Amino acid sequence: MDILITDSTLREFLDTKATPEKLAECISLCGPSIERITKVGRETVYHVEVTTNRVDAASAYGLAREAAAILPKFGIAAKLKTYSFDIKGKKPKLDIDIQIDKNLCERFVAVKLADITIGEAPQFMKDRLTAMEQRPINNVIDITNYVMFAYGIPMHAFDCDKLGKKIVVREAHKGESFKTLDDRHHKALGGEIVFDNGAGEIVDIPGVMGTANSAVTQETKNVLLVMEHMDPLKVRETSLKHELRTHAATLNEKDPDPNEISKALELALIFFDHPYAKATIASEIFDWYPNPRKSESITVSKEKILKSLGVEISTDEILKILTSLEFKTVTKKDTLIVTPPTYRAADITIPEDVIEEIARLYGYFNLPSNLPEGKIPTEARDPQYAFEYKIKNILKGFGGIEVLTLSMVSKEMADNTAPKIKNPLGAEGEYMRSHIVPSLLLAAQGNTQEKESFHLFEVANTYKTQGKKLSLEESKLAGIFAHTDYRHAKGVVEALFEMLHIEKLSPTLTKQGNYFVYEFSIMELLKAHSEHTEYTPVPQYPSQIEDVTLLLEDIKVGDVIQKIKETSKLVSEVKFLNSYEESSSFRISYQSSEKTLTDSEVTEVRKEILKTLQRHGITEK
Numbered sequence: 001m002d003i004l005i006t007d008s009t010l011r012e013f014l015d016t017k018a019t020p021e022k023l024a025e026c027i028s029l030c031g032p033s034i035e036r037i038t039k040v041g042r043e044t045v046y047h048v049e050v051t052t053n054r055v056d057a058a059s060a061y062g063l064a065r066e067a068a069a070i071l072p073k074f075g076i077a078a079k080l081k082t083y084s085f086d087i088k089g090k091k092p093k094l095d096i097d098i099q100i101d102k103n104l105c106e107r108f109v110a111v112k113l114a115d116i117t118i119g120e121a122p123q124f125m126k127d128r129l130t131a132m133e134q135r136p137i138n139n140v141i142d143i144t145n146y147v148m149f150a151y152g153i154p155m156h157a158f159d160c161d162k163l164g165k166k167i168v169v170r171e172a173h174k175g176e177s178f179k180t181l182d183d184r185h186h187k188a189l190g191g192e193i194v195f196d197n198g199a200g201e202i203v204d205i206p207g208v209m210g211t212a213n214s215a216v217t218q219e220t221k222n223v224l225l226v227m228e229h230m231d232p233l234k235v236r237e238t239s240l241k242h243e244l245r246t247h248a249a250t251l252n253e254k255d256p257d258p259n260e261i262s263k264a265l266e267l268a269l270i271f272f273d274h275p276y277a278k279a280t281i282a283s284e285i286f287d288w289y290p291n292p293r294k295s296e297s298i299t300v301s302k303e304k305i306l307k308s309l310g311v312e313i314s315t316d317e318i319l320k321i322l323t324s325l326e327f328k329t330v331t332k333k334d335t336l337i338v339t340p341p342t343y344r345a346a347d348i349t350i351p352e353d354v355i356e357e358i359a360r361l362y363g364y365f366n367l368p369s370n371l372p373e374g375k376i377p378t379e380a381r382d383p384q385y386a387f388e389y390k391i392k393n394i395l396k397g398f399g400g401i402e403v404l405t406l407s408m409v410s411k412e413m414a415d416n417t418a419p420k421i422k423n424p425l426g427a428e429g430e431y432m433r434s435h436i437v438p439s440l441l442l443a444a445q446g447n448t449q450e451k452e453s454f455h456l457f458e459v460a461n462t463y464k465t466q467g468k469k470l471s472l473e474e475s476k477l478a479g480i481f482a483h484t485d486y487r488h489a490k491g492v493v494e495a496l497f498e499m500l501h502i503e504k505l506s507p508t509l510t511k512q513g514n515y516f517v518y519e520f521s522i523m524e525l526l527k528a529h530s531e532h533t534e535y536t537p538v539p540q541y542p543s544q545i546e547d548v549t550l551l552l553e554d555i556k557v558g559d560v561i562q563k564i565k566e567t568s569k570l571v572s573e574v575k576f577l578n579s580y581e582e583s584s585s586f587r588i589s590y591q592s593s594e595k596t597l598t599d600s601e602v603t604e605v606r607k608e609i610l611k612t613l614q615r616h617g618i619t620e621k
Contacts, residue, residue, distance in 0.1 A: 005046045005059070006046075006128045008044075008128060009128050010060045014079075023046075026067075034046050041131065043127055043131035053347045055254035056257065058251060058254075096160075101170055105229065108169070109226070113225060113279040141157065155265070155268060157226075159220045165198070167197065180211055189241055193238065208252075227261045256343075295341065327357070387526050388477075400455045407433055417464045418464075419434075419464070432463040435478070436478035450483075477520050477522055477525065493507040543573075546588055547588075555617070564613070566612075574586055
């Protein structure tokens with residue numbers, strides 16, 4: 001998540017003399033990464049990369065809080081500034097009936113503002129919003145947007161007179177219609193969190209975007225200011241389904257700390273009470289928060305901290321680091337009981353998280369850089385991965401091209417064993433493939449401009465349904481030959497099996513269209529594979545070799561070789577040499593383990609071979 005924060009907004013919460021460049025350097029070393037600094041008019045803008053787990057840092061206040069802890073580690077004075085606002089005098093209760101579903105909402109805060117003068121926001125606010133890529137609209141909307149960037153807590157301003165006297169927080173019913181502030185009409189899919197006015201009319205999509213029927217306009221006199229914490233998963237679901245990717249939705253879906261709402265509201269009231277809006281605070285603050293969020297304590301030993309860091313660091317320094325990050329720490333002998341602030345409660349849950357916080361503030365750059373010691377492993381620990389690696393290297397040596405295709409395929413490419421995806425991204429990826437060959441066929445068809453022969457192969461997982469059980473995941477090897485004759489394709493696969501010392505499995509190929517394809521289970525190949533061939537002693541007696549040319553019609557070369565070998569035990573080897581039209585030449589080796597064969601003995605075996613072949617329609621040329 002990338003955010004923009006102006007230097008002037010940051011310094012509203014941070015008292016330091018550090019330059020923007022120094023700020024960016026130090027914070028990036030120990031906290032969120034400031035990717036670059038740019039100038040927009042008179043404003044200096046920080047481009048900050050905030051990881052998903054650190055939504056607490058996705059604001060000017062959050063970044064200032066980090067800077068106040070980090071800068072002193074570099075010898076730079078820095079202090080966090082806060083703001084408070086007290087409502088003067090006793091105010092009446094909010095005259096709006098708010099009904100809340102506790103399964104949808106964790107906290108709901110609202111206050112009524114009366115007699116507002118709608119106009120332009122102060123120039124400094126407009127400049128800062130513009131620099132953060134927010135279009136100034138009017139003082140009311142600009143204040144809510146500015147506070148959102150200041151504290152990372154979205155808020156919404158309603159025209160109070162358009163709302164009526166009731167707000168119901170509920171789930172939307174399928175088919176309900178609403179029009180958002182961007183002038184788009186939507187139909188509810190069901191399950192979205194909405195506000196309705198008690199008459200069934202949707203007046204807000206909380207956490208995502210307001211609706212047009214409750215929007216603040218130039219005629220607005222009374223405003224209801226609302227800050228709420230809704231179910232983050234539902235906020236994200238609504239935002240994605242209706243394509244409403246607002247900055248507010250991006251923050252709310254990451255579960256910001258509801259305890260921070262109070263700080264943001266106080267800053268907003270400071271602005272609304274100022275001549276910027278000339279508003280009168282017309283009600284007490286309505287604050288529905290039945291179960292305030294708390295942090296769980298984490299126990300970690302000092303021994304574990306030191307062992308993980310690899311350096312000696314005193315207990316006092318550890319406590320100083322944790323205190324600067326607003327962690328509460330209790331020490332018991334050599335054990336620390338650490339309680340993170342609630343804005344880090346979801347992120348800091350195990351001892352390793354605490355150690356990581358200590359390490360980053362101590363400075364990763366201060367940790368020793370030692371090269372690893374010990375013997376470098378020469379083989380992969382996982383036999384299957386090592387075997388797959390060996391297969392890939394062999395096939396690449398034979399001119400094969402390894403490809404990676406998608407595991408998700410269309411219905412046309414799937415069979416009845418392929419698992420169907422419950423929520424596919426599109427029709428082209430509705431199923432998890434149970435075979436790789438259809439994907440390779442698609443890849444080969446995408447290279448029709450290639451006129452030379454090529455061989456594509458892939459090693460990947462396939463998936464097979466098992467009823468109500470989890471789908472069976474199996475690694476397979478598959479390949480496809482294009483513009484290649486059968487003998488060459490078969491020869492490549494046979495050579496692979498020979499180099500893998502696989503004898504029990506047959507290296508079969510099938511024809512699909514103009515291609516020859518193969519597919520094997522990696523585990524079956526691995527089981528049939530032998531690291532070493534069986535030693536065969538050098539024969540004591542020489543062999544006799546002769547070539548024979550045979551007329552073949554529809555008989556496969558492999559079958560011919562098998563029939564010749566089966567004729568006599570004296571046939572030690574048969575090799576295919578070449579072919580021309582219907583003629584094929586073979587080299588036959590005759591050998592005995594007991595004596596040197598005579599010409600007459602070889603002739604008898606040869607005659608027997610030809611008789612056997614003739615019975616199968618094979619004649620000598």
